Amino acid sequence: MRYSLLLLIFICFSCQLEHDLPQTIELTENWQFKKVSDTIWNSATVPGNVHSDLLDHNLIEDPFIGNNEKDLQWISETDWEYKNTFLLDELTLQKKNIELNFEGLDTYASVYLNDSLILKANNAFRKWTIDVKSLLKSENELRLVFESTSKYEEVEKAKLAYELPESERIFTRKAQFQYGWDWGPKLNTSGISKLIKLVAWDALKIDNVHVRALHLTDSIADLSIEINKRSSVELDKKIIYHIYVNGSLIKSSEPTHTNDQQFNRFQIIKPKKWWPHNLGEPYLYDIKVIVKQDEKILDSISVKKGLRTIALVTEKDGIGESFYFKVNDVPVYAKGANYIPQNSLQNKVTDGDYEKLLNDVVDANMNMLRVWGGGIYENDIFYNLCDKKGILVWQDFMFACAMYPGDKDFLENVKQEAIGNVKRLRNHASIALWCGNNENSEGWHRWGWQADRSDAEKAEIWSNYLKVFDSILPNTVAKLTDTNYWESSPKYGRGNPKYKTEGDAHDWWIWHDGYPFEHLEENVPRFMSEFGFQSFPSYETIRYINQNDSIEITSDSFKNHQKHSRGFQIIEDYMERDFPIPDNAEDYVYMSQLLQAYGITKGIEAQRRAKPYNMGTLFWQLNDCWPAVSWSSIDYFGNWKALHYKVKRSFEAILISSKIENEVLKTSIVNDNMSQEQGILNLKLIDFSGNIIWEDSKNIIVVANSSAIKYELDLNTIRFNKNEVVLVSKFENSTSHFYMIKPKDLNLKTSEITKTITKTLDGFNIELTSKTLQKDVFLYADTKGHFSDNFFDLLPNESIIIHFKSNIKTLQDLQVKTFNNFIR
Structure with a gap:
């Protein structure tokens, strides 16, 4: 009787909710693909791409392993065909309106429905909607032919009387990094990159x-x-x-x-x-x-x-011009990184991958990501999660490191791309800025692109730049949203002294020009939107590249995963300057990660100390698109490098940061909170055995949203050796360890680290103690898991508990590496 009553209620409720809703059918099943010149079809995954489909059928080797990438360049030079047969019932066919929505086609695609050409697509960043009512029947065949991008690029290139920088990629509206970058492979994909939906409505x-x-x-x-x-x-x-x-x-x-x-x-x-x-x-x-x-x-x-106000504030002042974001009328210091696509084969990125990576962003105290202009306008889930997790998004339009054509068809294509993506993303609270391009303006003014060109040629190229970045894109943003637009990142190249006083800055004096890391402390811009340094990935990633259990970093297979021509040498040059150089591969990988973290956090802390002159720091780069030696803080398999662990500390809301100027120790407190903080600042200078050489404490007030020097000490008043001490500073729940000389010059001691491992519900607690200071303690295991902290300093005669989250039953392969063992 109870169930009959529930059924009656349901029927009555359903009657009240009469509807004539649009009907949506996602065409994801029963796809096949082949070379246009072949006769044999294989099953395909949609959404997806040719490379993934070939890999799924074992028709190619994994492009992420060894040198395989080099042998797969034929794929992008080949034309490919996809087809699907789908049935429709009479009720659907009777709908007054029926359309096919192509949410992403990569890139030059001819689309046929029942042998009628319905679309010629030419932009991987656009959505295409086609009325197909008159062509549909009970049984239908949808066929898509993808042609090589090079065919179209050669045609467009021939139309110009001059060459544009950089390469043929500029003519095709698709992810620019797929043509190869200094951190990624050359894997120019094609295929049905997003959903195809049939929508019927009355x-x-x-x-x-x-x-x-x-x-x-x-x-x-x-x-x-x-x-x-x-x-x-x-x-x-x-x-x-x-x-x-x-x-x-x-x-x-x-x-x-x-x-x-x-x-x-x-x-x-x-x-x-x-x-x-x-x-x-x-x-x-x-x-x-x-x-x-x-x-x-x-x-x-x-x-x-999300209801918020947000604005980019660029106001003239006595030094230059500000650059910072206000959220709900509160100046916000931006802390974060540059984000690139998570996989060169985008269909391999799962919802879980997005969730994990953005959790890692929040866990590292970041509040902003810059979606870099050589990648993709991300999937909806990315922005949904940024909204949910409270991560601001600096969104580039997809133009990077090049000058682009300005013919009528190209400009119209770009305009429709911009309209579609701005409309798609404009409701997201996380979107803080639309930026026109990455380094195009800097490249034109500083990278020699104008050399040997006539005045007329230069005028035309720059005029075409302005058509896109000073007209189409800002007008689209202004018309469709309330979000600010920024023409090009950076505003000034590092060759222009204004890079430190106006706008945002990319500081590549380190890495590319070999400047020491100390350069970052003396050259702080208003907003640092790019700076970085490479390191090797995790042992897991290296083993995957080489398909070998040993750690090998000199093989040709591994070298193919270093895409910067001078990368290995630059790492070694900087390592020699500040760190010892290990003589085996496993230790070298460890040291490279310490080196990267040492340099980038030095810059981050200098920039945060300069608040409010500087109001943001976004390092290059958060993540990888394949297993590689790169600038990332998280490697391809999601492992945190030393950099990610250490920026977590450098991005804490309350930061204690010290530096030495003219033998005066200056300790600053940075407060990003909206409330005043008051408490005791404790400082002590200890040797590596834990003996206190000097200590002091001071009751301080730290103003909300501020940075200020809170303690100064003339080091000449204390007798000590700089290579044998560490300054331990504590305020509220924040702690800082400050060393006064380069890591390689520290006179560290060696001593055993005592480990006690206890099983927990979701992994293990690892308690560590040592009689001497252990610097940059690195915990690792062959089993997959995540350490709550790593690459940390273990103070003498103090214990620390690290949680290792893993689903394994026993932890028998835990290993410990410490910087002390490399100091002789």
């Missing part, structure tokens, strides 16, 4: 909505919602829009004809604001629009919306 279809905060205070949020729709409803029948917030009906429109453009205004009382995670809760409202006609639901759409 009355009305909502394409998208745009929710804007017109006015936002602690007491009220005035909002507008723009509803972009298509309709075939008779004009004598009116429709009603209903707006729901967190499940509650907020407002309903008056009955209106569907050819009226709808702009609905509504309010939220005492709104919860969205904040970057380090400053508050990244609260998201669930806003839903339902469209009805005669009580029948025609369509609905939902968005997760």
Whole structure:
């Protein structure tokens, strides 16, 4: 009886919810692919790409292993074909409107439906919508032919009377890094990169909505919602829009004809604001629009919306011009990294990969990622997670390190690409900035691209640059969003002294020009949007590249995964300057990671100390797209390098940071919190056996959102050897260990580290103690897992507990490496 009653209630409720919703069919099954010149078809994965499909059928070797990449260049020079047969029932065929939505085709694709050409696609960053009502029948064949990009690039190149930098990639609107970069392989993919959907509808279809905060205070949020729709409803029948917030009906429109453009205004009382995670809760409202006609639901759409104001502040001052972000009228110090695609074969990136990487971002106290312009406009899940986790996104348009053509067709293609992606992303609270390109302007003005060109030629190339980056892109952003636009990153190249006083900066004096890391302490810009240094990846990654259990870094197979022509030598030159050079591969890998972390954190802390002159630091780079020697802080398999562990400390909300100037020790406290901090600053100078040489304490107040020197000490008043001491500073829950000389000059001692391992529910607790200071302790094991901390200093006669998260039952292969063992 109980179940009968429930069934009756369900039937009655269903009757009340009569609808005529659009029907969506995702075409993901039963795909096949082949070379255009072949006759044999193989199954294919959609979304995907040719390289992945070939790999899945063992028709090629894994391009990420050894030298295999070099033998696979024929794939991008070949034309490929995909096909799918799908059935439609009579109810679907009777719908008044039926379209195919191609959310991503990479790149030059001719699309045939039942042998009729319906689309010639030429941009991997665009979505294509085609009306196919008249071509459909019960059984249908969809066929796509992908042609080599080089065919089109050669044609476009021949149209110009001059050559443009850099290479043929500039003519094709697809991920530029696929043509090869100094951290990634040359794997120019093609295929159905995103979903293909068949959408059938009768009355009305909502394409998208745009929710804007017109006015936002602690007491009220005035909002507008723009509803972009298509309709075939008779004009004598009116429709009603209903707006729901967190499940509650907020407002309903008056009955209106569907050819009226709808702009609905509504309010939220005492709104919860969205904040970057380090400053508050990244609260998201669930806003839903339902469209009805005669009580029948025609369509609905939902968005997760964070309410915040955000602005890029660039104001002239006595030094130059500021560059910082304000969120909800609060200046925010940006802490983070540059982000590149997570895999050269993008379909291999799972939702779990996005979740893990962005958790790693939050865990390392980062609040901003720059989506670099040579990659992709990321999938929706990336931005959804950034919204949810409170991570700001600096979003580049996809142009990098080149000058681009300016013909009518190219410009129109770029315009539609920009419109589509800005509309797709504009509701995301995490989007802080749209930037036109990466280093195109710097390249033109500083990299010799103008050499041996006529004045007319230079004028035309620069004019075409301005058409895109000073017209199309800023106009699109201004028209469609309230988000700021920035023409090019950096504003000035490092050859221009203004790079330190205006705009954002890319400081590659280190690495490319061989400047010592100390250069970063003396040359702090207003906002550092790029700087970096390479290191070797984890042992796991090296073994995978070589397909060998030993750690080998001199094989040809491994060398292919260093894409910078001078990379190995630059690492060694810097290592010789500041660190000992180990004589075996395993130790060399460890030392390279310490070297990278040492240099980059030196720069980060100098930049944070300079707050508010400097208001952001984004190092290059967060992640890898394949197993490689690179600038990343997290390697291809998700292992944290020393850099990621150490930037976690350097990005803490309360940072204690010291430096020596003219034999005066100056200790600064940086406070990124919105509240004042008060407490005792404790400082002590100890030797490596734990003996206290000097100590002092001071009651201090640290103003909210500030940086200031809180302690000064004339080192000439103390007798000690700089190579035998460490300064241990503590304030609130923050601790700092400061060494006064280069790591290689420290007179460290060797001593056993005592380990006690205890099983926990999700892994193991590892307690460590030592009679002497152990510097840069590195814990590692062959089993997969994550250490809560690593590459840390173990103070003498103190214990530390590290958690190793892993699903293994016993931890028998734990190994420990310490910097002490390399000092002789």
